[in-house]
Amino acid sequence: xxxxxxxxxxxxxxxxxxxxxxxxxxxxxxxxxxxxxxVRPMAAGSQAAEDAAxxxxxxxxxxxxxxxxxxxxxxxxxxxxxxxxxxxxxxxEVADNVAEIKSxxxxxxxxxxxxxxxxxxxxTQVPFLWQKSQGLFLHSxxxxxxxxxxxxxxEYGARR
Numbered sequence: 001x002x003x004x005x006x007x008x009x010x011x012x013x014x015x016x017x018x019x020x021x022x023x024x025x026x027x028x029x030x031x032x033x034x035x036x037x038x039v040r041p042m043a044a045g046s047q048a049a050e051d052a053a054x055x056x057x058x059x060x061x062x063x064x065x066x067x068x069x070x071x072x073x074x075x076x077x078x079x080x081x082x083x084x085x086x087x088x089x090x091x092x093e094v095a096d097n098v099a100e101i102k103s104x105x106x107x108x109x110x111x112x113x114x115x116x117x118x119x120x121x122x123x124t125q126v127p128f129l130w131q132k133s134q135g136l137f138l139h140s141x142x143x144x145x146x147x148x149x150x151x152x153x154x155e156y157g158a159r160r
Contacts, residue, residue: 056125
């Protein structure tokens with residue numbers, strides 16, 4: 001058995017994820033986070049309450065505007081999350097399924113733009129969930145926000 005330094009484990013997991021095309025989860029001391037906060041067990045009904053408020057205070061109007069003002073790659077990312085509500089997806093899966101995104105290496109740039117634009121709408125968080133676990137980032141969109149994004153995609157496509 002070969003001992004691997006702990007600081008290399010996340011990098012190895014990322015390489016495995018890249019080449020296997022699947023997310024890799026590692027057991028370890030790192031506390032998983034969702035939207036930068038430690039994961040806490042959800043109380044019954046809390047997901048439904050979050051869905052009812054869309055997410056992170058976003059309104060349907062703001063979410064439609066956010067979608068319309070996004071680039072094609074950003075809209076592709078949002079469309080993919082909306083098509084898979086409540087499912088945690090990683091960069092490789094997004095890159096494999098979104099035509100506008102050619103490589104999983106492009107996903108951080110797409111996300112960077114989505115995160116930066118949040119302030120334009122006087123919001124503090126993106127309209128989807130993200131979590132970091134063992135150096136890997138996963139994203140998920142609640143059903144209520146996904147429904148608005150799906151409607152926005154239809155409206156946007158009709159205007160083009």
